[in-house]
Amino acid sequence: MNLSREKEQAFKEALTYLQEAMAAEKCQACGCFHQLVVALGQAFPAGVGPQELRETVEAAKLCLVERQYDCLGCEVCIPPLVVNALTQALGEAVADLEVCPTEKVEERRGWPPLPGAYQVLRYQAPVAVCCLTAEDLAAAVVREAGPEIAIVGTLHTENLGIERLIQNVLGNPHLRFVIVCGPDSKQAVGHYPGQSLAALAQQGIDDRRRIIGARGRRPLLKNLSPESVAHFREMVEVVDLIGETDVTQVLLAANQCASRNPGLARPFEASSILAPVPGYLPARMVSDPAGYFVVYVDRSRGMLSLEHYLNDGVLDTVIEGATAAELYTPAIDRGLISRLDHAAYLGRELARAEESLRVGEPFVQDAAPELASSACGPACHEAGA
Numbered sequence: 386m387n388l389s390r391e392k393e394q395a396f397k398e399a400l401t402y403l404q405e406a407m408a409a410e411k412c413q414a415c416g417c418f419h420q421l422v423v424a425l426g427q428a429f430p431a432g433v434g435p436q437e438l439r440e441t442v443e444a445a446k447l448c449l450v451e452r453q454y455d456c457l458g459c460e461v462c463i464p465p466l467v468v469n470a471l472t473q474a475l476g477e478a479v480a481d482l483e484v485c486p487t488e489k490v491e492e493r494r495g496w497p498p499l500p501g502a503y504q505v506l507r508y509q510a511p512v513a514v515c516c517l518t519a520e521d522l523a524a525a526v527v528r529e530a531g532p533e534i535a536i537v538g539t540l541h542t543e544n545l546g547i548e549r550l551i552q553n554v555l556g557n558p559h560l561r562f563v564i565v566c567g568p569d570s571k572q573a574v575g576h577y578p579g580q581s582l583a584a585l586a587q588q589g590i591d592d593r594r595r596i597i598g599a600r601g602r603r604p605l606l607k608n609l610s611p612e613s614v615a616h617f618r619e620m621v622e623v624v625d626l627i628g629e630t631d632v633t634q635v636l637l638a639a640n641q642c643a644s645r646n647p648g649l650a651r652p653f654e655a656s657s658i659l660a661p662v663p664g665y666l667p668a669r670m671v672s673d674p675a676g677y678f679v680v681y682v683d684r685s686r687g688m689l690s691l692e693h694y695l696n697d698g699v700l701d702t703v704i705e706g707a708t709a710a711e712l713y714t715p716a717i718d719r720g721l722i723s724r725l726d727h728a729a730y731l732g733r734e735l736a737r738a739e740e741s742l743r744v745g746e747p748f749v750q751d752a753a754p755e756l757a758s759s760a761c762g763p764a765c766h767e768a769g770a
């Protein structure tokens with residue numbers, strides 16, 4: 386293969402980068418490098434392209450170990466450097482090689498439908514916070530988040546990462562804002578997920594599903610329909626705080642977004658949206674075969690007391706403690722509760738009793754919600770009051 390001096394140099398550079406990735410343990414287990422090796426193998430089968438490249442790719446296949454992550458998000462990612470150099474040497478056909486893992490991930494039931502590096506805080510809140518590569522900032526936002534923040538996560542790639550972000554945001558019609566903050570990737574060549582997300586919000590995608598105006602080498606949203614991208618752009622505002630690492634500023638922005646929340650978005654696929662179940666009371670009371678409880682507040686001793694009676698009225702256990710958890714834990718361990726509705730009722734009453742002890746208000750044990758009179762003992766259970 387005859388190449389000009391310039392192209393020859395770019396070709397050698399590509400091989401050097403490839404060998405660098407082959408020697409790096411982190412790349413051997415990384416989805417980006419796996420994807421590059423597969424893509425090069427497919428683009429240059431036997432008899433196609435420079436033999437030296439084919440031989441290096443074959444050698445690279447032997448270096449791969451079991452994939453441990455999709456993309457490590459390194460500041461300088463080697464596979465895009467390989468593709469850039471090869472593009473210079475061999476032409477534009479190489480530029481479209483996939484070097485990031487882009488397999489479609491199976492959606493699951495519920496929200497968020499796709500896995501990722503995020504933490505869910507609440508469903509019915511209007512703000513998602515994307516901290517780009519700043520995991521420490523994401524942790525701080527999670528710690529200090531108010532009720533306006535639904536989900537906090539990081540984002541490392543401008544293709545797979547943005548695809549998943551959009552799908553997860555579209556799965557919750559309460560979400561109307563995505564705040565993008567933290568430092569964008571600093572690669573000279575490679576991923577710019579923050580800039581790409583901001584560009585997507587402003588300009589959308591072209592006919593090849595490439596984000597218009599994105600600086601990354603692979604801003605392709607292959608697994609998203611143009612309709613879903615359009616819906617995201619119409620319904621969700623991307624707030625550009627790229628570079629901001631001060632948690633206070635991020636929380637302030639979240640607050641400002643919430644103050645102008647336009648309300649529920651039009652669902653993209655109504656069938657996949659999690660609809661709240663309206664609450665209701667049980668139609669009839671079913672006694673717990675294990676017996677019933679009486680809760681007392683013993684103010685003179687600063688204690689709560691839980692008496693357990695068998696259904697024939699015989700007391701078989703008394704539990705004492707200062708908090709609800711200290712009472713219900715032994716009750717569960719001893720098998721004194723056999724029904725979930727009874728456990729829920731006991732938890733509620735013990736929490737009320739604990740609060741009554743704390744604030745000094747009288748405590749009256751409520752009947753189970755479906756009954757006019759309690760099946761769990763006498764109506765008033767204040768001892769030493």
Ligand code: SF4
Pocket residue numbers: 406409411412415416417418456457458459461462463464
């Ligand atoms: S992100 Fe790039 S440089 Fe980092 S481990 Fe993966 S392939 Fe290697």
